[in-house]
Amino acid sequence: MTAIFSVLIGLLSISLEQGLSYGIMALGVYITFKVLDFPDLTVEGSFPLGASVTAVLVAGGFNPFLALFVSMLAGMAAGGITGILNTKGHITGLLAGILTMTALYSINLRIMGRSNISLLNIDTVLTSVENLGVPHGVVAITTFAIAVVIIKLLLDALLKTRLGFSLRATGNNANMARALGVNTDAMKVFGLALSNGLVALSGGLVAQYQGFADVGMGIGTIVAGLASVIIGEMIMGERNIGYATMSALVGSFIYRLSIAIALRLGFAATDLKLLTTILVIIALTTPQIRKIIKVSSTS
Amino acid sequence: MLELKNVSKAFNKGTVNENVVFSDLNFTLNEGDFVSVIGSNGAGKSTLLNLIAGVFSVDGGQLLLDGNDITKLPEHKRARFIGRVFQDPMMGTAPSMTIEENMAVAYARSDHYSLRWGINPQTRDMFRERLSYLGLALEDRLSTKVELLSGGQRQAMTLLIATMSNPRLLLLDEHTAALDPATVRLINDLTERIINEQHITTLMVTHNLEHAIKMGNRLIMMDRGSIVLDIKDDEKRSLTIEQLLDMFEQAAHEKFSDDRVILQ
Ligand SMILES: Nc1ncnc2c1ncn2[C@@H]1O[C@H](COP(=O)(O)OP(=O)(O)O)[C@@H](O)[C@H]1O
Ligand SMILES: [Mg+2]
Numbered sequence: 073m074t075a076i077f078s079v080l081i082g083l084l085s086i087s088l089e090q091g092l093s094y095g096i097m098a099l100g101v102y103i104t105f106k107v108l109d110f111p112d113l114t115v116e117g118s119f120p121l122g123a124s125v126t127a128v129l130v131a132g133g134f135n136p137f138l139a140l141f142v143s144m145l146a147g148m149a150a151g152g153i154t155g156i157l158n159t160k161g162h163i164t165g166l167l168a169g170i171l172t173m174t175a176l177y178s179i180n181l182r183i184m185g186r187s188n189i190s191l192l193n194i195d196t197v198l199t200s201v202e203n204l205g206v207p208h209g210v211v212a213i214t215t216f217a218i219a220v221v222i223i224k225l226l227l228d229a230l231l232k233t234r235l236g237f238s239l240r241a242t243g244n245n246a247n248m249a250r251a252l253g254v255n256t257d258a259m260k261v262f263g264l265a266l267s268n269g270l271v272a273l274s275g276g277l278v279a280q281y282q283g284f285a286d287v288g289m290g291i292g293t294i295v296a297g298l299a300s301v302i303i304g305e306m307i308m309g310e311r312n313i314g315y316a317t318m319s320a321l322v323g324s325f326i327y328r329l330s331i332a333i334a335l336r337l338g339f340a341a342t343d344l345k346l347l348t349t350i351l352v353i354i355a356l357t358t359p360q361i362r363k364i365i366k367v368s369s370t371s
Numbered sequence: 372m373l374e375l376k377n378v379s380k381a382f383n384k385g386t387v388n389e390n391v392v393f394s395d396l397n398f399t400l401n402e403g404d405f406v407s408v409i410g411s412n413g414a415g416k417s418t419l420l421n422l423i424a425g426v427f428s429v430d431g432g433q434l435l436l437d438g439n440d441i442t443k444l445p446e447h448k449r450a451r452f453i454g455r456v457f458q459d460p461m462m463g464t465a466p467s468m469t470i471e472e473n474m475a476v477a478y479a480r481s482d483h484y485s486l487r488w489g490i491n492p493q494t495r496d497m498f499r500e501r502l503s504y505l506g507l508a509l510e511d512r513l514s515t516k517v518e519l520l521s522g523g524q525r526q527a528m529t530l531l532i533a534t535m536s537n538p539r540l541l542l543l544d545e546h547t548a549a550l551d552p553a554t555v556r557l558i559n560d561l562t563e564r565i566i567n568e569q570h571i572t573t574l575m576v577t578h579n580l581e582h583a584i585k586m587g588n589r590l591i592m593m594d595r596g597s598i599v600l601d602i603k604d605d606e607k608r609s610l611t612i613e614q615l616l617d618m619f620e621q622a623a624h625e626k627f628s629d630d631r632v633i634l635q
Contacts, residue, residue, distance in 0.1 A: 230486075234479045237468075237489040241476045244465040248473075251424070251463070252532065253450035253480050 083332050085213065090332075091325030092216035093277045094296065096223055098304075098324040099317060100270035101297030106316065107231070108243040108263040113169030113294055114154045115271045117176025118147040120290035122272025124180040127189040127285035136197045140276045147272020148265040150176060155261030173290075180287050188286040196280035212281055219277065223270065224317050231313045239263050271297075292345045299348055300324035302355045372572055373400035373423070373540060378432035380422060392418045393596045396432070400540075400574070405566055407583035408576045410593030411627065416576045419593070420542045423574070425449040436539065451481055454533030454571070456526065458545040463529030466518035470509055470528065473517055474498045477532040501531060505561065523554035527561055534565050541566065543575040547582075559586065580612050590615075594623045 097119060104112040122143035129139035150172055157168035181187065201215045202208060230236045241249040242259035249256050271293070279285040304323025310316035331344055339347070375398040381391040392415045400406065408416050421427050423434065425446035434442045441449055457463055464473050475489040475498070490498075495513065502510035505527045509520075517525060526546060534541060543562065547555040563586060566573050577583050583590055590607050592600035592615075599622040602610060619627040 232489055233486045234475070234482060234489050235484050235486060237472060237476050237479070238483040240468060240472075241465045244467050245462070247457075247462050248465055249476065250447050251450055251455045252477050253447050254476070254483050255445075255447045258484075 079336075083329065083336065085209075087325060087329035087332050089212040089216060089281070090328040091321070092213070092220045093281055094274060094328065095216075095220050095300070095321040095324035096277065097271045097274035097293065098297050098300035098320045099223065099227060100267040100274065101294070102301050102317060102320040103227075103263055103267040103270070105298060105301055106243075106310075107240055108260060108267075110158075110165050110243070110260065110264065111169070112151070112154060112264060112267065113166065114151055114172045114176075114264065114268050115169075115293045115297060116290045117173035117180070118150045118268040118271045118290075119275040119278075119293045120180050120285070120287055121150055121176050121183075122147050122275030122277075123279035123285035123289055124183040124189075124287070125272070126276030126279050127191060128183055128185075130191055130194055130196060130280065131189055136195060136200065136280060140197065140273055140280075143276035144269045144273040147275070148269035150272070151264035151266070151268025152261050154268070155264040158264075159257035159260055176290075177287065184285065184287065187288070188284055190284045191280060192283050197277070198280060216277070216281075220321060223273075224321065227270075227317055228314045231317075235262075292348065295345065295348050295352055296327065299352050299355075300327045302352065303327055306355070372402045372437055374433075374435040375399075375423075376433040376435070378422065378434070379430045380418060380427065381430055384430070391596070393422075396596065396598070398591075398598060400572055403570055403572055404589050405573045405587035406575065406589045406591055407587045408574055408591050408593065409578070409580060409583045411595075413595075414593040415596045416593055417544055420455075420544050420574060420576065423540070424453055424455055424542055452539040453542060454535075454538035454540070455542045456529050456533050456544070456546040458548050460522040460525040460529070460549060463532065464517045464525050467516060469514045469516055470502070470520075471495060471498050471513040473528065474501070474532060474535070477535045480536040501535065505531060521554075523550050523557060526550060526554075526558055530558065530561055530565065534569060534571060537569060538571060541571045541573040543573065545576050545578060548578060562586070580615060584610050584612065584615065592619055592622070594619075599623050 101115060104110045125143040125146045126139045129142060130136050154168045154172045157163045157171060158165050198211050198215055202211045206214050231240065238249065238254045239259050239262065241254060242256045246256045300323035301320050303326050304319030308315060308319035308322060310319060334344060334347065335341060375396055378393050378396040380393045381389055383389050410416050422429055425444060429442060433440060436452065471490055475494065478494060498513065499510040507524055507527060509524065547558050550558060559582060575587065588604055590602045591598050600618055616627050
């Protein structure tokens, strides 16, 4: 009985840690996928970009908090490039993202100088928080929860400003936005930069959490992000902005929990991307589920 | 107040599908003009409005608004002084945003990128008051998503939004064509009321000849990229549909043909 209990606690806590740290990435995907209505694949490259930048800086003795900030700026630049390719270069959104993502693979290797960097026994944001007296077992959850709450509230606030309204109008009806004076090209670039900034920040955080950065760690980011956003929307709906960003985070937790359970049940880790993809395909194509998404989004 | 000088515009330039819509269009809109625009399908009515609004750029010629050259000004910058309502009621509002959020985007016309709250208690009161002007009880539904409104309600909102910050010019492109007769009446009344109260210079494309004759102080008829009739004031006031069709035949040397035209 206590054995089952401790397994459950273990599952929940690892899912919370991952759900929160990858949740920041899910918020980024929420911005492009839901707010901007832009299927952005840049995230596959900006997630490891954030990890690479953080790993190189932290391994070189840089302040781990500042390293995350620099990662975020790098991610914003990557997203901005996709936005410029799309708006000024008139390349479709999907292809623009693929181009940036592919270029980032080389860039990430350049940044790290090899395919992975270990951060074991190096001071990270987690060790800093632990040094403040937070018990070892809850350091990750505490750190990530604080980060996620701050980011979520800031994002909610941003989406309620005039800038946020312009961003949302651009994604919702670009024709209307332009007719009312919004520079929709600029809003797309801004939204992509913001999104990929968050994704890179998440990548940096995950690198510090798992103790390494790897050039291949971005594979499947978009599907994981989409899965989180879709699961969250199915469960919670998106009554308003605060609710919608919350649902992406809840979706992220449930997604990570499902993966932890699947692993526990004996699925091979390497099969999980296939399972996730199937899950997303079902969610995107099943009329019933689409109806739930639709109904909950209008109620 | 608006001048089009030697404007030319072709689509698919340099291809076998090249389609010259305007070769040398000259047109002047006077301050306070309310012009109804009629003309056969493909005459270039929508293209004219789109060129003025900056959706397309002209191939040659000049556009002057209040003496300022706006030929090179991008669409979103022209929006500061040009309001627009489209044929499709879905095109003028953001469906997933609430009524008040839609109004806030319009209200921010020259300050779209600041970190001020999109809505505050004062703006909300103002939006409520403006909405009550429509007489559709939308002021009680500020946080309803616009996608839940009917086509007529959305079109009324678009009209309100388009005229919220007193534009110099209002462009209406068959903005009642997709509505049922009762709603057409409502939107037409609203259109006249707003234009008369705010004295907005207006171009209104319509397929309804009766509306074209009844509304506004000036009527132009377009055919294959030219303005073939331009009827004003007293002459327009006494105009009948039969006269209008005769005049078109004389000017264009063919019968007026528009499969969607509504005579009354
Ligand atoms: N975006 C476009 N691309 C290519 N051709 C267009 C476009 N818009 C309009 N046209 C063409 O320009 C001509 C004028 O169209 P339009 O201005 O829509 O006519 P109207 O509104 O008077 O019915 C038509 O031949 C139409 O096919
Ligand atoms: Mg037309």
